[in-house]
Amino acid sequence: MEYEDKAGRPSKPPSPKQNVRKNLDFEPLSTTALILEDRPANLPAKPAEEAQKHRQQYEEMVVQAKKRELKEAQRRKKQLEERCRLEESIGNAVLTWNNEILPNWETMWCSRKVRDLWWQGIPPSVRGKVWSLAIGNELNITHELFDICLARAKERWRSFSTGGSEVENEDAGFSAADREASLELIKLDISRTFPNLCIFQQGGPYHDMLHSVLGAYTCYRPDVGYVQGMSFIAAVLILNLDTADAFIAFSNLLNKPCQMAFFRVDHGLMLTYFAAFEVFFEENLPKLFAHFKKNNLTPDIYLIDWIFTLYSKSLPLDLACRIWDVFCRDGEEFLFRTALGILKLFEDILTKMDFIHIAQFLTRLPEDLAAEGFFASIATIQMQSRNKKWAQVLTALQKDSREMEKGSPSLRH
Numbered sequence: 001m002e003y004e005d006k007a008g009r010p011s012k013p014p015s016p017k018q019n020v021r022k023n024l025d026f027e028p029l030s031t032t033a034l035i036l037e038d039r040p041a042n043l044p045a046k047p048a049e050e051a052q053k054h055r056q057q058y059e060e061m062v063v064q065a066k067k068r069e070l071k072e073a074q075r076r077k078k079q080l081e082e083r084c085r086l087e088e089s090i091g092n093a094v095l096t097w098n099n100e101i102l103p104n105w106e107t108m109w110c111s112r113k114v115r116d117l118w119w120q121g122i123p124p125s126v127r128g129k130v131w132s133l134a135i136g137n138e139l140n141i142t143h144e145l146f147d148i149c150l151a152r153a154k155e156r157w158r159s160f161s162t163g164g165s166e167v168e169n170e171d172a173g174f175s176a177a178d179r180e181a182s183l184e185l186i187k188l189d190i191s192r193t194f195p196n197l198c199i200f201q202q203g204g205p206y207h208d209m210l211h212s213v214l215g216a217y218t219c220y221r222p223d224v225g226y227v228q229g230m231s232f233i234a235a236v237l238i239l240n241l242d243t244a245d246a247f248i249a250f251s252n253l254l255n256k257p258c259q260m261a262f263f264r265v266d267h268g269l270m271l272t273y274f275a276a277f278e279v280f281f282e283e284n285l286p287k288l289f290a291h292f293k294k295n296n297l298t299p300d301i302y303l304i305d306w307i308f309t310l311y312s313k314s315l316p317l318d319l320a321c322r323i324w325d326v327f328c329r330d331g332e333e334f335l336f337r338t339a340l341g342i343l344k345l346f347e348d349i350l351t352k353m354d355f356i357h358i359a360q361f362l363t364r365l366p367e368d369l370a371a372e373g374f375f376a377s378i379a380t381i382q383m384q385s386r387n388k389k390w391a392q393v394l395t396a397l398q399k400d401s402r403e404m405e406k407g408s409p410s411l412r413h
Contacts (some may be wrong), residue, residue: 019272055099090123093104095127105133119375128240133248134328144243146216153215182226186214194317200235209243210235216247217254222255227263236312236324258332262307273307274299276394277336283385288347295355302362307335312351314363319371333383333390334362341362341378345369 237246261269282289312320
């Protein structure tokens with residue numbers, strides 16, 4: 001065209017085919033064009049019946065599309081309203097916790113109003129403070145003691161990294177190899193703690209904090225050392241507390257009877273906890289209990305991982321924190337009530353499974369659990385058997401176990 005212009009000859013107008021090609025290249029044809037427009041001139045015209053049929057199909061498609069758009073708009077509106085209600089509810093709860101409950105903790109923490117708020121979930125901004133108060137500090141651990149334990153842990157890390165083998169007096173009963181293995185296990189487990197968050201792994205913002213809490217604990221309790229599962233508990237605390245306070249809560253939490261039984265692998269006491277759990281299992285879910293018995297599925301197969309990590313590894317983090325809220329309120333009983341709530345929630349599915357599939361399902365729970373349905377299931381669980389509560393059943397079983405051990409040396413562990 002440029003050559004023709006320069007030569008003074010008029011340029012030819014583009015052909016209809018070129019126009020069509022241009023339109024195809026740059027303007028996508030609409031559904032209307034495909035259905036309603038006439039066929040090209042070089043093709044036979046649409047019969048009237050076919051044209052009418054296409055018009056009806058198009059109108060039906062438009063109606064369906066409008067319905068979908070309306071449904072999607074209603075869904076988004078509902079989500080927005082729910083989010084606004086949730087944010088308003090959390091905001092009101094924060095004010096209540098900060099202005100009414102926390103300043104009067106000793107007199108209010110066990111009131112009905114506070115217990116109801118607790119069940120609904122503690123607002124994240126005050127969760128750490130409430131957990132610290134609820135867990136308590138019976139061990140009287142101070143920030144200074146944490147600093148001492150952390151300094152000792154760092155000294156050991158340096159010693160092992162340089163090949164040192166000195167053994168401190170207070171650790172004379174524990175070999176250097178055992179302590180080194182424990183410290184190495186901490187490194188390995190930190191990288192596997194909430195890997196999807198990418199905040200506890202090497203280079204992440206919380207890596208050193210988690211390493212410090214776990215290392216300091218191995219120095220504070222060398223008789224316990226580091227046990228797999230501890231990293232998840234410490235990580236949840238670190239997300240809600242500063243490092244020293246997380247260490248204080250962590251040490252006191254692990255000092256509770258149930259946690260100490262599991263982390264020190266006290267087989268006799270662990271079996272007693274399992275036996276107590278089965279009493280309430282049979283009471284609440286007799287059909288599923290019989291199915292588990294038939295398939296020889298014992299509580300240790302699924303309970304150990306749940307108890308070791310306080311559900312933080314098995315459930316979505318926000319849901320696990322809700323479990324922790326009520327656990328801090330009700331103690332160890334709630335851990336086993338939660339387990340029964342899970343079994344209740346999936347009872348219909350589990351009764352149709354065999355041993356292998358039940359074990360696989362319970363060790364890898366669905367990730368899309370809705371909090372309200374989950375807690376509604378837990379709420380249906382009754383922790384009372386023949387007028388005996390959890391603590392009474394557990395105490396009676398412990399007494400029976402001790403008497404059996406005294407009477408039969410072969411049963412001693």
